[in-house]
Amino acid sequence: MQQPELGKLIAEKRKAKGLTQDELVEKCKLNVRTLQRIEAGEVMPRSFTLKVIAKELDLNFYERGVYARLKDWIGAGIKIINLKSTLMKKVSILSATTLIVLLGAFMFNFISGERSEAVLRKYIEQHNRNTISWFNSGKVEKIMAAYASDACFYRNGHPAYCCKEDITTIMQRAINTHSFKLTEIQLLSLKVTNDLAIEKSLVSSELSSGVIVKTINIQEWQRIDGDWLIVNDIDVLVTETVDSNE
Known part of the structure; x- marks a missing residue:
């Protein structure tokens, strides 16, 4: 399901449940401007945002989307083939064609997926190195x-x-405030699925007092208009602080 139909469905379901936009964003921990833009059909929500909204409104967008795409694909296939032979011949040719298409799609996605993940991994590793330099030198815009x-x-x-x-x-x-500086960002794992990727890194920072703090940083990347961009950035403290002078 695409915009603006998705936004209209969310707005209708929210109203049916007697919720205002402020009430829904409070339940979902979202920004009210984000919900307004989604319901107006101005933006397509990220997977994380969509899951939170779906849970609160008892909606399953993904099954609806999969069903619609499958229905369209089958309909298009029937129109293109338009066989005029016996039923058995239709079934045989359609089955063989479908198998070839699926096998080709699987191989293409497998090769493209591995290549895309390798390219993205290299990009993220370079971005992490740059982030250390940019943060410590105050280049927040970069x-x-x-x-x-x-x-x-x-x-x-x-x-x-x-x-x-x-x-x-x-x-x-x-x-x-010069309260800390970044010392290391170590990429622990990267999982890529189509236009979404989850990066997990171990980040080391040194406080002005000399204390070292380590956190797990989880970043959700999304390919938007051909560019990989961070859509969610989460830090969780994982270690006790340690005096770097010890």
């Missing part, structure tokens, strides 16, 4: 170039920020 306009930013023990402007402000504030 870091933010990798974020989507409606990206969400979550930090351990802090409120969520869900727009690029707010994330920029928070990051700039951290840089201006």
